[in-house]
Amino acid sequence: MKPIIAEPGEAVAERPYSVRWALASLSLSMLLPSLGTSIANVGLPSLARSFDAAFQDVQWIVLAYLLAITTLIVSVGRLGDVTGRRRLLLIGILLFTLASVLCGLAPTLWLMIAARALQGLGAAIMMALTMAFVGETVPKATTGSAMGLLGTMSAIGTALGPSLGGLLIACFGWPAIFLVNVPLGLTTFVLAYRYLPNDIGARKKDRAGFDTMGTLLLALTLSAYALAMTIGRGRFGLLNLALLLTAAFSAGLFVFTEARIASPLIELPVFRNRVLTASLAMNALVSTVMMATLVVAPFYLSRALGLGEALVGAVMSIGPVISILSGVPAGRLVDRLEAPFVIAAGLVAMTAGSTALAVLPGIAGYIAGIAMLTSGYQLFQAANNTAVMADVQPDQRGVISGMLNLSRNLGLITGASVMGAVFAYGAAASEIAAARPEAVHSGMQITFGVAAALIAVALTIAAGAYRRRTNSEGA
Structure with a gap:
């Protein structure tokens, strides 16, 4: 059966098997980048020992991947419009798969980091273009369900990484956490090649729309910011300050440039929508806390609680199970209740979960905290994405979804x-892999005390956005 082809915004003729397999390819394209984000975290202790590296150096295995995605995800969406989305998505899948092989075979830490940056480029392409393909592969009436499916796959990938990674490390060693992507990547490529619609010819006028300067300035901003947070092994010195000032200056230059070019990387007027701005700020705060669980938890469970790598993965699998079970009900709850109410409920649950992780001892305390945190995260994500995308015009969906990413x-x-620096500070040790159990426990408490405060800030933002929305509707 031939792939479904439709103009953007048009409903697609009912072709059940084609729609099903196209969605399967898109689901895998969303799952793999999220899996790549989280699966490496559980291997950080093993990688630190294998490469004889400090905690802050090993962090770059995670940061290089995230930086590549963050700096390029908006740009590759625009590039897909120029060169063809299907063609670029296939290239991205192959890049991700090849980089996974290089990661698994890397003989040194810095080659590993370079391979992870290449893997991040492939992941950015997959994440940006997967969302854009929904309107071309499913009927318009089921677009919401398809977007919900992709959101669930992203959450599953993020949550599944630690447990799958722990199992693979215990059985095969750390290279397996990267090589597992190879068969998945090849399967994704075959499905995408077979079932995704052919590219509609890119218009020549779109070629002027690729914002190279904006991409470079955004990359400079984020790279300087990440270096400022990492260099110094938990201590903030003059170099850190200089990097933060560089990040601030380049961010200002980025805004100045974007306001004056014809086709900016990010449309600055979208920030005039206060509800959207609030949603983006909350999304960043919530993601900060969720990433802290992936970075800190393996060290806490292994060093403070004395669990082996296999048991660390088993305990951390509580999060994935809750994520899988709560994702669909969370989406249905958003359909029945107002999104602001569900956002608030999710943030309250996340605050309770962060507090539990900070104060409750032992494995039972960890499980209770992560259960509340993960279920709250699912509620927040389903409601926040719905609130943002509900009233977006068709020609703005790519821009807004890019901003959410x-x-x-x-x-x-x-x-x-x-949060990694907060953890190192709380443990009073630059070498976390060798820190005493009581020091790691102290770092855990301080880290999730800060996390609870961040979610409380997000809850305050949500309340303010709801009041503004209510006042504007009343007027």
């Missing part, structure tokens, strides 16, 4: 760098 990845970078 950007805010999420900014939060992930913050979680991996800032």
Whole structure:
């Protein structure tokens, strides 16, 4: 059966098997980048020992991947319009798969980091273009369900990484956490090649729309920011300050440039929508906390609680199970209740979960905290994405979905760098892999005390956005 082909915004003729397999390819294209984000975290202790590296150096295995995604995800969406989405998506899948092989075979830490950056480029292409393909592969009446499916796959990939990674490391060693992507990537490529619609010819006028300067300035901003949060092994010195000032200057230059070019990378007027701005800010804060769980938990469970790698993965699988079970009900709850109410409920649950992780001891305390945190995250994500995308015009969906991805990845970078620094500070040790159990426990308490405060800030933002929305509707 031939792939479904439709103009953007048009309903697609009912072709059940084609729609099903096209969605399967898109689901895998969303799952793999999310899996790539989280699966490496559980291997950080093993990688630190294997490469004889400090905690802050090993963090770059995570940061290089996230930086590549964050700096490029908006640009590759525009590039897909120029060169053809299907063609670029296939290239992205192959890049991701090839980079996974290079990661698994890397003999040194810095070659590993370079391969992870290449893997991040492939992941950025997959994440950006997967969302854009929904309107071309499913009937318009079921677009919401398809978007919900992709959101669920992203959450499953993020949540599944630690447990799958722990199992693979215990059985085959750390290279397996990267090589597992190879058969999945090849399967995704075959399905995408067979079932996704052919490219509609790109218009020549779109070629002027690729914002190279904006991409470079955004990359400079985020790279300087991540370096400022990582260099110094938990201590903030003059170099860190200089990097933060560089990030601030380049961010200002980025805004100045975007306001004056014909086809900016990010449309600055979208920030005039206060509800959208609030949603993006909350998304970044929530992602910061969720990334902190992935970075800190393996060290807490292994060093403070003395669990082996296999048992660490088993305990951390509680999160994936809850994520899988709560994703669909969360989406249905959003359909029945107002999105702001579900956003607030999710943030309250996340605050309770972060507090539990900070104060409750032992494995039981960890499980209770992560259960509340994960279920709250699912509620928040389903409601926040619905609230943002509900009233977006068809020609703006790509821009807004790109902004959601950007805010999420900014939060992930913050979680991996800032919260990692908070953890190292709380443990009073630059070498976390060798820290005493009581020091690691102290770092865990301080980290999730900060996490609870961040979610409380997000809850305050949600309340303010709801009041503004209510006042505007009343007027």
